[in-house]
Amino acid sequence: MLDKDIIEIYVNGNKISNNIYNINKSEEIKVKFKFKKLLNSTSYLFKNCYCLKTIDLSSFNSKNVTSMIQMFYNCRSLESVNLKNLDTKNVIKMRSMFMHCSSLKSIDLSKLNTENVNSMREMFCGCLNLKSINLPSSTYNLQNVRHMFSGCNSLKDLDLSKFHTKNIYSMDYMFSYCKSLISLNLSSFNTSNVKSMSSMFECCYNLKSINLKSFDTNYVSDMSKMFENCMNLEYLDLSSFKNKNTSNVSYMFSGCTNLKKVTFSTFDSDSMNNMSFMFSNCLHLEEVKLNFSKSNKVSNMSGMFKHCHSLKIISLKSIYPNFDIKTEDMLCGCFDLKKIKLEQRMIDVIVKDLKNDFKYLSIFN
Numbered sequence: 001m002l003d004k005d006i007i008e009i010y011v012n013g014n015k016i017s018n019n020i021y022n023i024n025k026s027e028e029i030k031v032k033f034k035f036k037k038l039l040n041s042t043s044y045l046f047k048n049c050y051c052l053k054t055i056d057l058s059s060f061n062s063k064n065v066t067s068m069i070q071m072f073y074n075c076r077s078l079e080s081v082n083l084k085n086l087d088t089k090n091v092i093k094m095r096s097m098f099m100h101c102s103s104l105k106s107i108d109l110s111k112l113n114t115e116n117v118n119s120m121r122e123m124f125c126g127c128l129n130l131k132s133i134n135l136p137s138s139t140y141n142l143q144n145v146r147h148m149f150s151g152c153n154s155l156k157d158l159d160l161s162k163f164h165t166k167n168i169y170s171m172d173y174m175f176s177y178c179k180s181l182i183s184l185n186l187s188s189f190n191t192s193n194v195k196s197m198s199s200m201f202e203c204c205y206n207l208k209s210i211n212l213k214s215f216d217t218n219y220v221s222d223m224s225k226m227f228e229n230c231m232n233l234e235y236l237d238l239s240s241f242k243n244k245n246t247s248n249v250s251y252m253f254s255g256c257t258n259l260k261k262v263t264f265s266t267f268d269s270d271s272m273n274n275m276s277f278m279f280s281n282c283l284h285l286e287e288v289k290l291n292f293s294k295s296n297k298v299s300n301m302s303g304m305f306k307h308c309h310s311l312k313i314i315s316l317k318s319i320y321p322n323f324d325i326k327t328e329d330m331l332c333g334c335f336d337l338k339k340i341k342l343e344q345r346m347i348d349v350i351v352k353d354l355k356n357d358f359k360y361l362s363i364f365n
Contacts, residue, residue, distance in 0.1 A: 043069040043093070050075070053103075056082040063087045074100045081107060089113040095144075096122040105154075106132035114138050121170075122147040129154050137162035147173045156180045166190040172222075176202040183209040192216040198248075199225040208232045218244040224274070229255035234284075236262045247271040250300070254280045261285075267292045272319075276326070277303040279311075286310050292318040302326040307333035315341040325349055 042065050046052060052075050068091055072078060078101045091114070098104060099122050107130070115138040124130060125147045131154045142164065149155065150173045158181065171191070175181065176199050184207065191197075194217070201207060202225050210233070217223075220243065227233065228251050236259065246269045253259060259282045267290060279285060280303050288311065298321045305311055311334050320343055327349070331337060 038064045040064045041067045042071050043067045044073070045071050046075055047071075047073040048075075049078075051077055053077050054080050058082050058085045060086065062091075064090065066090050067093045068097050069093045070096045070099065072098050072101055076100060076102045079103050079105065083109065084111060086112060088117075090116060092116055093119050094123055095119045096125065098124050098127060100126040101130075102126065102128045105129050108134040109136050110134040112136045112138075114142070115140050117142060118167075119144045120148050121145065122150070124149050124152055126151045128152070131155060133158065135160070135163055137164070139164045141167055143167050144170045145174050146170045147176070149174060149178055150176045151178075153177065153179045156182060158184065160184075160186060161188050163188070164190075165194075167193060169193055169195050171197050171200050173199045173202065175200060175204055177204075178207075179203065179205050181207050183207070185211045187211045187214050189214055190216070191220075193219060195219055196222040197226050198222045199228065201227050201230055203229045205229065205231050208234070210236070213237065213240055215240050217241045217246065221245050221271070222248045223252050224248045225251045225254070227253050227256055230259075231255065231257050234258050234260050239263050239265045241265060241267075243267045243269045243272075245269060245271055247273045249278050250274045250276045251280070252278050253282055254278070255282075256285075257281060257283045259285055262288070264290060272298055274298075274300045275304050276300045277306060279304060279308055280306040282308050282311075284310050287313040289313075289315040290317070290319070291315070297322055298325060300326045301330050302328040303332070304330050305334050306330070309333060309335055312336050313339045316346065317341065317343070319343060320345050321349060323349060 038061055042062065046055070047070050055078070065088070068088075072081070073096055081104070094114070094117050097120075098107070104127050114136040117139065118141050120139075120142060121144045123145075124133065128151065130152050133155070145165075145168055149158070155178050168191070171194050175184070181204050191214075197217070197220050201210070207230050215238075217240075223243075223246055226249075227236070233256050236253075242265065246267070249272070253262065254277050262285070269292070272292070275298055279288060285308050288305070298319055301321070305314065306329050314337070323345075
């Protein structure tokens with residue numbers, strides 16, 4: 001978006017110079033534009049308009065617009081946006097559209113046609129005070145939602161029941177630092193094409209309930225930090241997870257201090273490589289059973305159960321590690337550990353360290 005496309009700018013009914021950055025020199029509440037021609041892009045249109053509080057685009061003709069990247073980026077005083085009649089049927093990009101709109105408390109996008117949008121990456125990232133979002137349901141071609149709600153600290157509830165996810169390949173950091181979220185129902189999610197879920201729920205400190213029963217993780221390679229520091233989660237049902245291509249689960253549950261039970265199905269991955277600090281600081285976890293259906297060549301298990309003070313039983317079936325596997329601090333602070341089941345190769349690699357650290361530990365294969 002260029003200033004040459006703007007013929008007039010009105011602030012509170014008063015005409016000002018046709019330079020969009022003059023908006024920041026006034027204590028405006030409402031802004032109105034007149035354009036020389038129909039725009040094909042509104043990307044960066046209001047970027048860094050720090051003083052902008054309210055904007056009404058209900059009469060704006062956007063039928064030719066294909067990109068809305070960073071349209072309201074860093075409008076940190078923006079409190080309300082009227083997009084009711086906005087024509088978005090040709091829009092492909094909405095990346096970072098409202099990023100860092102830290103004063104925005106609610107937004108209704110339910111009437112928008114987003115059937116051609118392929119990226120909503122960082123769309124609401126850093127919207128610290130956002131409490132209510134009505135999302136569009138026509139997200140059939142959406143591919144990237146990385147950081148979409150990251151840092152929405154005030155968001156307590158989110159209805160994603162009509163959110164189409166079939167074509168999405170990246171969900172990294174999607175809900176990270178949503179510190180006020182208490183529950184999430186993602187049972188409608190189709191994740192059959194997702195390749196990465198790294199840090200997806202990282203630092204959702206108050207999250208107590210999450211429904212992931214529909215999750216298909218066959219193509220997910222990276223789950224590192226997926227639930228890291230979800231301190232109020234007590235139970236996780238991951239029985240739908242197949243993990244056929246997963247190679248990295250480092251820090252996956254690290255810092256889940258109240259986690260008592262995780263239900264796994266069989267890990268079907270022959271690519272598993274990094275399991276470092278996977279359960280570190282899970283203070284209330286008593287038992288872990290990880291069963292692999294195929295041979296694995298894990299190279300890093302350092303700190304895997306570090307400071308799991310309540311852990312009593314570990315079963316790691318069909319894990320065949322490299323002989324140079326990293327196991328430093330793997331069981332550091334596991335004071336109550338009584339039984340551990342390992343494959344013989346694993347026992348050969350770490351048994352001496354285990355016997356030195358755990359006098360009464362039963363090791364079997």
